[in-house]
Amino acid sequence: MLQVSFLRQNRELAKQKLAVKHFAQPDLVDTVIDLDDERKQLQAAFDETQAKVNAASKEIGALMAKGDKEQAEATKAAVGEWKKQLEPLKEKMAQVEIDLQNTLVQFPNLPHDLVPKGKTPEENELVKQGGETPKLHAGAQAHWDLISKYNLVDFETGSKITGSGFPLYIGKGAKFQRALVQYFLDFNIAAGYTEYLPPFMVNEASAFATGQLPDKEGQMYHATADNFYLIPTAEVPVTNIYREVVLKEADLPLQMTAYSPCFRREAGSFGKDVRGLNRVHQFEKVEIIQIVHPDKSDEVLNEMVAHVEKLLVSLGLQYRILRLCGGDMGFASAITYDFEVYSAAQERWLEVSSVSNFQAYQTYRMKCRFKDAAGKINFAHSLNGSSLALPRIFAAIVENYQTEAGIALPKVLQAYFGAENLI
């Protein structure tokens, strides 16, 4: 959520920045400031009258103690008048606050200066490319054929149990998932992250704090009996550890990593992307999350990007790093780098990680603050990234490491899987 004070001081800049994100209603900036002016005015009037009521009430107490009933009753009558004035003020103030809040949550985060202006994925900026395109043997297959050939994943039975997009991993397929999770977590822990195993459902307040509500309500599975949401990413429960917390400056940076299944309705998605493991409703992911000093978030973002890159290099996959353009970025992010790996069998790039700096957008919503040396309260910055999401890594390894005899494994995974080859 954007801060009113920032919008007030940077009215035109905010509008320009919103344009980079192709935000349709830049005039809402003015609406917010008008509403805030109205709120201030109402509060001043309300506080003034309430102060009179409070003082008079105290006086009544003193008069009662003295036994001066008559004067006490007279004062009560005066208070009654003030309270009548208070009623409409209170109502108006509540309404203005709701309007202000509802307007404010409509703003996406403002993009970082580095974010390109484009609108579509084609306009994302290629930052770096690494690794080699694997040379596959003749007759090499896409992962959906390989997993069926070697019985690693059974989509049909997953559909029977739950519905389409809920894969059932079997035997070596299941064990390979476990090996990947374990490797990714160990890799993150070695870089200084603390492991968490969070709840896989969150309440409304948590979903709101990280920006899933109200923006992505339809994308989450909702357990209505208890009003819990199945998490679309571990980012939600883990970032919420620090909701409504005032940290000490010395506590920063907080580095957290967590494995979780991720549940996404993917309502409205269709077409070429959805085949096999390319897009599913439930998948496994290991996430990295940091909460840092605002002066450090740019630097930390670069570190996180370098960290994920190292992980992909260790898997021997060809990859590229894209800086997302304003139109392709997430709602709450100030700047996002996407990682894609090349699938030689599908002859296309698959997104496997997204690393973002949210700056104070989430922490302001969450009220995650820290106290600096001077005792001043500031909002921290939050960042997160996948390190890594499993299905497309699974797909890429299965495809790129396929041989005529079976499927090989990257060296780093052999000990985790307990064999030299997957098949």
Added chain:
RNA sequence: AGAGAGGUGUCCGAGUGGUUUAAGGAGCACGCUUGGAAAGCGUGUAUACGGCAACGUAUCGGGGGUUCGAAUCCCUUCCUCUCUGCCA
């Protein structure tokens, strides 16, 4: 899931309608004292909003209500503990 007991500041803890402006203690910070330290003494020690400021307003798990006045009474909801039930 049922019954009961609870939720107060950084922590412990008092407080069942009116100088509570949340007692008292601990911790922490600063100062005095000291050769240095401890002890002792003194001062300070939540957050949000409004205000240049003085200060005002709100907050005793959350929300709502009664009252001139609520930490205190009522309703509701969440959470914790104990017992019972069920269960991996």
